[in-house]
Amino acid sequence: MPRISASFHRAPRVALATLCLALAAPAAAADLDRGRYLVEALTACDNCHTPRGPDGYLRDKRFSGGSQTFNGANYSVRGPNISPDAATGAGAWNDDRLTAAIVAGVGPDGRLAPAMPSEYYRILTARDLEAIVAFLRAAAPVEAARPIQRRDGEQTAETFPGAETPFEEKDLADPLRRGFYVATLARCMECHSGETNGALDHKEKLGAGGKLFRTPAGAAVGANITQHETAGIGAWSDDEIKAAITKGVGRDGRPLKPTMANLSKAHFSKMAAQDLDALVLWLRAIPPRAGLPKTTD
Ligand code: HEC
Ligand code: HEC
Structure with missing residues (x-):
């Protein structure tokens, strides 16, 4: 099961490379189907991480970054590229970094802006969190520049009552x-x-x-x-x-x-x-x- 930690960016290069190799193993088809279902029917990651055209999501640019900017009192951010492109997306991230962002709202520079709704994803069962990660890793890599995010000061988010811990x-x-x-x-x-x-x-x-x-x-x-x-x-x-x-x-x-x-x-x-x-x-x-x-x- 992937662990949640904010220290992924300190992972030594060699450990990271080994991890990437391990992660390249094909995910079970059942996991991919479950991951697709969760992402497409419930969590709607595309809503903020896939660009839109006049007819909806641009499928060939899936997960390469959202079109909408979210402005809060102390942030202005866009959903970044989470496709498996190694240089501009999540291709080089280990599982810890991905899961820390998804369920703990922690990015490489600390707490992400609450526009990333991790407070609602913390409830994911271990199996479902793995399935979502497997589905993201199986998507096509898309090259797209990362947005410039503005976060001023401490980012906070209210936990959704009853969703403080993962479900079994x-x-x-x-x-x-x-x-x-x-x-x-x-x-x-x-x-x-x-x-x-x-x-x-x-x-x-x-x-x-x-x-x-x-x-x-x-x-x-x-x-x-x-x-x-x-x-x-x-x-x-x-x-x-x-x-x-x-x-x-x-x-x-x-x-x-x-x-x-x-x-x-x-x-x-x-x-x-x-x-x-x-x-x-x-x-x-x-x-x-x-x-x-x-x-x-
Ligand atoms: C991004 C915001 C958003 C999310 C997420 C959302 N809704 Fe809504 N929903 C709205 C808005 C805004 C309206 C009112 C639309 C209108 O006025 O035409 C609405 C309308 C509705 C209505 C119709 C109510 C009426 O009186 O006409 C129902 C039922 C509903 N939502 C249920 C849900 C359920 C259940 C979920 C979760 C599965 C959900 N919504 C998720 C924003 C949202
Ligand atoms: C309502 C919009 C929204 C939804 C839905 C959403 N995200 Fe995000 N996500 C964001 C924003 C905005 C950021 C950037 C926050 C920041 O940089 O402070 C982000 C950041 C991330 C990051 C961190 C990237 C990094 O640089 O470390 C990952 C990973 C991520 N999202 C994955 C997902 C996944 C997987 C889902 C669906 C399960 C999802 N997101 C659903 C808006 C959203």
Whole structure:
């Protein structure tokens, strides 16, 4: 199992070379399939690490770096090249460096900006983390210059409650736990929880909506997806909820705005029935909360 450590950059050259050779061994087909499924249906790594054209992701430039810049109070960063290109991508990185970035949010210069959502990936089972790494290593190497990242001062991120430690495989046999796993990896609550004083409040406002998004495609507000009968989705049927998640359409059939619709079409549409059922079961367990007006910043 890959270890998490921030000291990968101190690994001596020889050890690194040996590791690279060991890693070049072909991954099991089952791992690759699982890795592809996790990346494409749930974690949506492409969303920030693959460039886009007018028709969506540029497949021949997969994982070579995202088009969107994420600006926070103390950072301005883009998803870098994580394709296996040795010079400009992740081809020369050892497993420790990859997994430290994915589940601990640690890069070679320290804590990454929270735009890299490691707080939601820490929950990955050991097997699933390995599968994602195997899938990334099997992608085509693409040469692409690394973005210049700006990080001022200490980068911090809130841990998603319940996702502090990795899940065990046996957790996934419990439908409610599985639903939480799916919702966490798909980061539903990063967009759907309400905010208190400008910070996500998963404790008091889990799923209550109200977060404002400004994207190149226009503004949108995270919807209330609690079980509230009128403010949330408490009165929706399972099929209506599934259509919103996998097809990007609202209850009345209207297309949802791009923030949600793009994820639905490119990613959540690939969710396996077992995961979708578990996700809906978990959503049904969210206590009803009335929509709270967005607090002005
Ligand atoms: C919401 C956007 C977003 C998603 C989704 C995302 N990333 Fe990232 N990722 C970033 C950004 C932005 C950075 C750069 C952060 C920085 O430099 O401070 C980053 C950094 C990384 C790094 C570190 C690169 C380095 O230089 O050390 C790796 C590895 C990585 N991401 C892998 C992944 C994988 C694998 C997934 C899916 C499981 C993923 N990311 C999903 C935005 C994202
Ligand atoms: C990147 C942000 C983002 C992520 C991640 C996200 N959503 Fe959404 N979602 C939105 C926004 C914004 C809307 C409102 C779209 C609109 O107004 O048309 C929305 C709409 C919805 C709706 C329709 C609600 C309504 O009242 O019309 C449902 C249901 C939903 N999302 C569920 C989910 C689930 C479940 C997940 C995780 C699998 C998820 N979303 C992930 C941003 C996101």
